[in-house]
Amino acid sequence: MRIFRILNNNAVVVIDGPQEKIVMGKGIAFQKRKNDIIPKHKIEKIFVLHKQSSEKFQQLLATLPEKHVDMAERIISYAEGHLKAPLNDHIHIALTDHLSFALERLEQGFAIQNKLTNEIKFLYKKEFEVGLWAKEELKKDLGIDIPLDEVAHIALHVHTAKMDSPSMSEALETATILRDFIEQVETFAGITIEESSINYQRLVTHIRFALHRLEQEQPFEPIDEDMLALIKEKYQKAYQCSEAAAAFLKETYHIDFPPSEVGYIALHIQRLL
Template sequence: MLNYARPSTLVFFVQGLFFWEVMKHMRVKSILNNSALIAFSEKSEECVLIGKGIAFNKRPGDPVDETKAEKVFNSRHARTEELIELLEDVPEKVFEMTNTIIRYANRKLGKDLDSGIYVTLLDHIHSAIERTAEGIELDFGMLTEVRMLYPKEYNIACWALDYINATMDIDIPIDESGFIVIHIIANETPNMDTGSTKKILRITKDITDTIMSYYQVKMDTSSITYTRFVTHAKYLALRYIKHEQIEQNEDSIFTLNPEAIEKTKDAIQVLNQKLKEKYGQSLSEYEKLYLTIHICRLLNIK
């Protein structure tokens, strides 16, 4: 019996063949730097090609070396014009560093980040270098949450800072790593952008800060108990901004001690009021009950 490829696999295979066939007929229109150029096809369709050394020793009219193309931004891509403007303004050394960081991130994450990262991360790194040269520091304010919630992305960001500092002989502040994580997450997660990612982190911090402040306790932020609570706060924040309801698990709720509910209800009310004032939305009753469970576990309330 013959084994046929699934339709989706076949479609991607044909699309890939078509892409490389088109690439073979593309020629250089203009050089942006050694690793980026604008090309055009026989049908005069233009696109930006990015790849290590793809434009080296090339001249307008030369055929494109398709084997060096890592990313393609065609004229229909929403950020093509923005990328071209950046490449005309940003030093080539900064662009090369950004590409190296993106390759490193892709390798460590085991997947390719969305192509928008070439625009957002390049712009941020360029700005961070300029800020450092001018003695300007940005306060990220949520590094503790980032370290716990996105350890893999945070390690990538720290590597990126070390790499930039060594290459440029500067000392970019550690807070910039938080902003780099934001860009990675926004281009790693479907239907997510930097604004949504920042909002999730802000709400997560609001939840943890409010509870810690209400009970006037200081927790070991490296403890498993605290990490679990912050992780719950993150998923609560994600559901909150998406207006999603938590999956109801009656067994967990029935295990709640009435005294525990009494000891946490005022804290949850304070938090609910804060979220409503800042973001215009209250917590659902089920969300409050699950938050009660996690507060009790965090503070060992019986």
């Protein structure tokens, strides 16, 4: 392979037959010029992106700080190993662009916020672990201590890059629905739910699977009429709380849980009470 265009010390463009490819490797372009041959042992990654994405990625590689690009690539490589799954090539654009902008903001003293950090941490545990790994590497190599809110942003980018995963907007919507549901429970019951508690985790898991059943049009687990009546009578506050939160989801998101599901959710709320 011969160099067609140098993007930075670690990335070049080559023309391979009819295709334009981006080739990356540590120091791959050091003291190189156009038409120089690339040593095979220097090649770490090769990308073949469609024209628009390729142009965007080339622009990022040529303009963003190399240390930011290198860190993004290290995070992606670690994520693929940690998750034991390949990620969509678009993450090389999305995460690199996001990470560099976030690091610049932090270096300038701006705060990074993410209202869905707790939900993302619970919903996408393995991806959040990738974000925590990135947090340690960034602190060690660049001296930048990113907050947990940024860890959650990284986790969401990794999650949506997994093959067959929902889009970023769909993943955010799921996390938002869960957050809003929990806030409704807290408001109605007059309590503050500890996110690290096992009962919180059980409730969120239950709601998450309930949302999945609705999305996939799968049947809900039935509940005995006598048992439902007992829940309403014995755990009146928990049932009313579940009913109010379910009504909120129906009005706000057009999500309609059947009575049996409202009953099962009430049992989870009762544990929190």
